[in-house]
Structure formats: structure tokens, C-alpha cells
Amino acid sequence: MKTNKCPQCGAPRDPDATQCKYCGEKFVIAQTQNQPTLKYAEPVYPHNPVQPPVQHGQMYGVQPYWPIRNKVVAGLLGIFLGCFGAHKFYLGKPGSGIIYLVFCWTSIPAIVGFFEGIVYLASNDHNFQMKHQVRLKEYI
Structure with missing residues (x-):
């Protein structure tokens, strides 16, 4: 049984696993004709809060809580x-x-x-x- 490495931490992983048991990196396995090929999903990062649209007089990036x-x-x-x-x-x-x-x-x-x-x-x-x-x- 051939093992692959996690792209995030480099730890060995089982080819059938969907997530690294060490660092939690998620990956998707796509199967082609004879060999399973490893395709990695986009990393999931927490979303930044959605900024409201810029109104007249406001500048992008300026936070309302700044003095x-x-x-x-x-x-x-x-x-x-x-x-x-x-x-x-x-x-x-x-x-x-x-x-x-x-x-x-x-x-x-x-x-x-x-x-x-x-x-x-x-x-x-x-x-x-x-x-x-x-x-x-x-x-x-």
C-alpha cells in the first residue's frame, strides 16, 4: 500500500484519507483510469467580515472604531x-x-x-x- 505525504505538514497519509490526521489539511482524491491521483482542495480559511459597500465620504480600509x-x-x-x-x-x-x-x-x-x-x-x-x-x- 503506497502512502502519500500531506502537502501542509509532510506527514505520511493513507491514500484513501480525506483529511490529514496531524494538521487537519483537507484533500480530495480524484480517480483516473487506473491510478488514484491526489488533488488537493483549496485551503479553508476563516472569512473576514464582509465590509459594507463604500458610501459617499468613506474610504476603503478605514475602520469605524479608529479615533x-x-x-x-x-x-x-x-x-x-x-x-x-x-x-x-x-x-x-x-x-x-x-x-x-x-x-x-x-x-x-x-x-x-x-x-x-x-x-x-x-x-x-x-x-x-x-x-x-x-x-x-x-x-x-
Whole structure:
């Protein structure tokens, strides 16, 4: 009796089995003229929740539970108070903000914060929202 290997974990398996007993990979056996040929089914992964259709003013990928922030405020905080990490605290990244505070005496965070503020102001809305996981307030 010839044994085949599971494509997922490589464990030996019985040719008549429909599922690997070690990893649970499902496979289908298709029989041709004289020899059974092994055809593998598509892997079954849990489905992502279906996203509602994009409505006017919404952007694809932006989650409704992300906090609402203003891109201009984040940019100005980065330019003027970047040495203290105010823009990082505003965007909900307190770990980075604390690092900026610890090194504020070196003036390196001021330089980095200035450039980050310019990047915030120059980036488009969708990229800003996806990078920082925030929503922008919609003005209608």
C-alpha cells in the first residue's frame, strides 16, 4: 500500500484519507483510469467580515472604531512641539511620545518632529489614515 505525504505538514497519509490526521489539511482524491491521483482542495480559511459597500465620504480600509483625528493639527504639533513628541501623543502613540520626551534635550526629536509634521501635512488623506490608524473628520 503506497502512502502519500500531506502537502501542509509532510506527514505520511493513507491514500484513501480525506483529511490529514496531524494538521487537519483537507484533500480530495480524484480517480483516473487506473491510478488514484491526489488533488488537493483549496485551503479553508476563516472569512473576514464582509465590509459594507463604500458610501459617499468613506474610504476603503478605514475602520469605524479608529479615533477621529485632524491631520492639520498633527502636522502643526509635529512642526512646533515635535521636540516633546506632542504629535505622537495626539496620534495615540504614547511609547514614541515618551521616547521623544526622554531625548528632547538633544534637539534630535525637534528635527525629526519638524520633518514628520511636514510629511503629515503633505500626505494624502487615505495614506495618513491607514498609516496612523485614525479617521479624519469629514466636513460636509
